[in-house]
Amino acid sequence: MKVSFKWLQEYVDIDITPEELADRLTNAGVTVEYIEYLNKGITGVVVGEVLEAVKHPNAEKLSLCQVTTDGDNHFQVVCGAPNVRTGQKIPFALVGAELPGGLKIEKAKLRGTESQGMICSAQELGIKDEGLTADQKEGILDLDPAAPLGVDIIEYLRLDDCVLEFDLTPNRSDCLSVINIAREVAALLGKQVKFPEIKFSEIDKKIEDLAQVEIKDSNLCRRYVAKVVEGVQIKPSPQWLKHKLICAGMRPINNVVDITNYVLMEMGQPLHAFDYNYLSAGKIIVRKAEKGEKITTLDENERELKEDILLITDPQKAVGIAGVMGGLNSEVTQETTTVLIESAYFNPNSIRKTSTNLGLRSEASLRFEKGINIETVVDAANRTAQLLAELADGKVLKGIIDNYPNPIERTIIKLELTKVNEVLGTNIEDQQIKEILSSLNIDIIEEIGSVITVEIPPYRPDITIAEDLVEEVARLSGYDKIPTTLPFGASSKGQKTLEQKLRDKIIDTIAARGLTEVINFSFINKTNFDKLLLSPEDMRRQAIPVLNPLSEEQGYMRTTLFPGLLETLRRNINRRSENLGIFELGKIYLPQGFPEKSILPLEKWILGIALRGELASNWQDKTQPVDFYYLKGIVENLLEQLKITDILFKPCQDSPLYHPGRSAYVYVSGEILGIIGEIHPQVTDNYDLPARNYAAELDVEVLLKLGHGPIKFKQLPKYPAVHRDLALVVKEEITSSQLMEVIRTQGGDLLSDVTIFDLYKGNQIALDYKSLAFALTFQAEDRTLTDKEINDIHEKIQKALAEKFQASLRS
């Protein structure tokens, strides 16, 4: 909503600057976003007339003009605009004038001819394009032939004004009316609103003899008012009216259209003017569209209408879509002489649906869909008639048609005065509360003790409950009057749930391993499923689609963190970061019977990790590429941190995402925690990543179920530990965990720890064989172990390994 400051001043005394007013309104919740001053630095420009415009003798594109500003004196001016012509009224910059941007007009010689001044274009005067016709934008500004000669252009074009641009919240659409803004200003400044006087004379001819209105759906059309005006002269509007519309961001068209727009802006009531001669039998019927019914609207589009759309029709045809746009067949044109003014109240929801449906938003529909003041419908029709009489030589027919089948009652609210301070924590006196309400025309109709009953003015449909009144008092007395306190009452403990603590711990632990946390979008492109080589049956393809995504890129809710992680790797490689360790703790979204069997899909927290490139290197350490074991170490470290001990890694050969020989299922207490491994080279290729990349996806729920137990201190060992090494040679296919399992079983309680400290393959041992070296630690809690005890166990282990795996000692 944009309003000329001077226009606003016509309805209320404003004795503060526009800036101060903007602050006051903003602090009261009617936000002024911007103040635009119209005079961008013009002096010495007056209304002139082109007495003669001829071709410049020495230049094809220039005209030689004689301009006068008083009818006597002539100025010779060279003008380059194509639209300059004899008899035209124009803004004329005299020698010595200044234009926006600091341009000074001096005497000049152009192609050998003296030029004493300049004929200005709108752009040169700093006037915005809005409100200009196409040819006004092109050349010099063509003024109204009636413009008075010699008058300062600032005065004539009303450039000594500024425009307040409002950013209204949806509840304050009452302020889509200059008078209602004036009401707000009056309440803030303690003034009275000066309403325009609606007064005009009517001819003897009665409206009833010419027109009729029938409302067929009184739920969608609550009130329909018509007024008829004859003998209308279509012509341009006077400058003062044009100016107000231009300030409001509307383009002046002709006096009739401009008057309806003017009243729309002034009173917030949308109006429509029909050319009466095109209304069959002078009868308006308000009804819903029939199946397949079509109408060509003012914008010359033919539209097929849905059945629930409300139409304005005559007995033969549709003449407008109610509240949204008029029909082309009954439009006011240069030939129009009799107009029927429509001023109505349409159901807000119905208008909203229709305008959304048709993709048509207009100043009218905007107001109807927020709900207008049903009590000003008649006033607005009369105001329009008045202006048609004043500005278009109209003759107003006697009487008015007011079809208002079920009058709407005003809202009544009870307010316990103490509630105001109870809710706000303030100390506002009862008297002040009542004064604030009355400044907003909220009338107290009953007062019993501290309970008042008030009646809400019809232009404030947003006020429906006592809390709304509390807000009115708060915003008028100022939100800065609300003190700062802390809640008293029972104390409460601030805490996270176990799961929240676990998730925080996971992030801390992984970040402590040097990985960088990333956050990817929850939506992905469906093409990822092919890039990830998922089989047609893979559950991850059952991703939940977004009905109205911004793009295909964001069409589906992710079922795996892989796409985001891999795209993040790709993006960083493009930016020359090639050594990457990233992780994301985020949700995946699985249908799990949604939408048929469950109300909502399953949202599952997943830890995703992706690694590639080399470990941090420096002058001491050689660069070392990350590998499977680096990733595995990170996962093992996490599990250790979460006190999870029952862990098993099993080869994973059936996941399409991973290298079949370099990936593993991670089991925790027999449950699958997830998969870790090298990303399948084909997948890597599909994401355009250089080789080798590693990733893991782990189920946070499993960690929550099994991890995070209480920490319990264990006594430090009192008796010495004995270390023994065991270097074995075994067939290549025997895994370390197979050997480890046997060592642990045979070692029993006295074997307190086993680690692997070497793996060797090469010419010192046979092909297809490998050597693995274990470091064994023996320790008892209650005694010092003897050599014999240790030797016995060691031998037992060796024997078992030899039997089971044909493991031999490496000599």
Add this chain to the structure above:
Amino acid sequence: MKEQLEKIKLEAKKALDHAKNIEELNDLKVKYLGKKGELTQVLRGMGQLSAEERPIIGQLANEVRDELNAILEEQMKLIKKAEQKQKLNLETIDITLPGKSFSRGTKHPLTQVIEEAKQIFMGLGFQIAEGPEIETDYYNFEALNLPKDHPARDMQDTFYITPEVVLRTHTSPVQVRSMEKLNPEVPVKIICPGKVYRKDDDATHSPMFHQIEGLVIDHGIRMSDLKGVLLVFAQQMFGSDRKIRFRPSYFPFTEPSAEVDVSCGICSGNGCKSCSYTGWLEILGSGMVHPNVLKYGGYDPTKVTGFAFGMGVERIAMLKYGITDMRLLFENDIRFLQQF
């Protein structure tokens, strides 16, 4: 013999003084003080002395031995010290060479801001609540006083999953979910951080972003309490010199409603480019819980009141760290993330 002893003493002293290293000292020890050393040799001849002379020479010999031993020990210490000094000198390294490099992991700036907010509110007695991101129309709109035809639904461009299921457009649905779980218990004091979604994509909007919702319900909760809690938050998050300002606003689920600004930290509220010369930066929306929302949550609005607030985490992070383009927060450029 006396002269002999004196002579040994003089000689030994001289030799010890000139010894250059431990070996030489050890040799001298053997030479003079050892079992076959010169002093021992002399003492062996004691037998030939008279009974009167024997104790005198004996005492003298002991004195010489003690003196030489003392000198020897002293020299030993000095030389050891010198040798160690030399050894340490040889071991000198270039301490200006860089240290071993560890890659420093980082938590995403949004995670860090959320964590900080959680800590602040936990200190004020808030619990951390959560709710689904794919949410029913009921919780996302209807139970928040936004029925199907409500014009304010236009304020939020919604992603739909089905006509009745949406990607939550704010964290506010957790308000009603928490109330349903807790009623009629008071006080309710929760915050809910999480992802939210709106159909918007430019330098200041992302289709996915994060919010932190707050809700307090109790007997006699006032708007001034909301101001107090948010002042504590703003001062802990941005600095103790910050002020906050309430401006009237509109949200369907609060009444009265307020937009909350924090004083600009760059210009200390005097006005600068960052705050569009207003001295204030908008950080969150808030208000007193609308009676209809309390009813939806199972609380009696005539008995309890409450306040709620919702803030954009990206906005807080951008203000806190001086980030100018929201998209940076979701591009996951390592060079960006490593700065936090």
